[in-house]
Amino acid sequence: MIVLAFLIILTILAFFADKFIRKHNVKIYIVATIISILAFILQDKAFTTPIMQGFLGLSFFYIVMITGAIDKKYKIKAKFLGLRREYSIIGFIVIAPHALKYTLQGLNGTIALEWFGIISFVLMIPLFVTSFLKIRRKMKAKTWNLIQSAAYIIYILLFIHLILNYTLKINLILYLVIFIFYFVMKMIYEIKKYDAKKKKKLASSAA
DSSP states (O other): OHHHHHHHHHHHHHHHSHHHHHHTHHHHHHHHHHHHHHHHHTTTSGGGHHHHTSHHHHHHHHHHHHHTTSOTTSHHHHHHHHHHHHHHHHHHHHHHHHHHHHHHHHHTTSSOOOHHHHHHHHHHHHHHHTTSHHHHTTSOHHHHHHHHTTHHHHHHHHHHHHHHSOSSHHHHHHHHHHHHHHHHHHHHHHHHHHHHHHHHHHHHHHO
C-alpha cells in the first residue's frame, strides 16, 4: 500500500510544486542519486525499503505511464505532462538500486534471475538517457519517438514482474487495480483519439 501513498504525494507535488521541481531538476537528480547510492549501501536498514523494494520507483513510473492515458480536458494531465520528463528521470534513478540488488543476487545464485524485471530495466536505460534535453536535442524526432515507444513494452513487463513477485496479497491487489485501470484508461483514450481523427478526416474530405 506504500505505493498508493507515494502516488498521492507525487500527485500533490505535481499540482503545487511543479515549477519548483522543473527549476531545480538537476539538483533534485543529484539528491536522488545520492539517496539511491546510500540506500544500496545501507540496504539492510528498514528505512531503505521504499527504494530497495522498488516502491518509490514504481510510483514515479506509474505517474509517467498514466499521463498518456488521461484525457487532455483534465487539468491533472497538464500537470503530469509538465513533470513527465523529471519524474521519469527520478524514477529511473531510484529504481536502479532495486534492479541492481536483485540482479546481483540472481547472478550470485542467491535467487532466481527475474528476467521480466531485468529486461524492463535494460529497456529503461535508453529512455533514461534520451530524457535529458541535451541528448534529446541532438536526436531526430523520429528516432527519439521510436526509442520512447519502448515504454509500452516496459509497462507490460513491469506488470508481469510485479504480479509474479508481489510480497503481500494487498500489494498484488493494488498492482492489479492500478494496472488494469491504466490499460482501460489507455484503451478508452486511444479509441477517442482514433474517432476524433476519423471525424476530422471525414470533415476535411467533405469540404
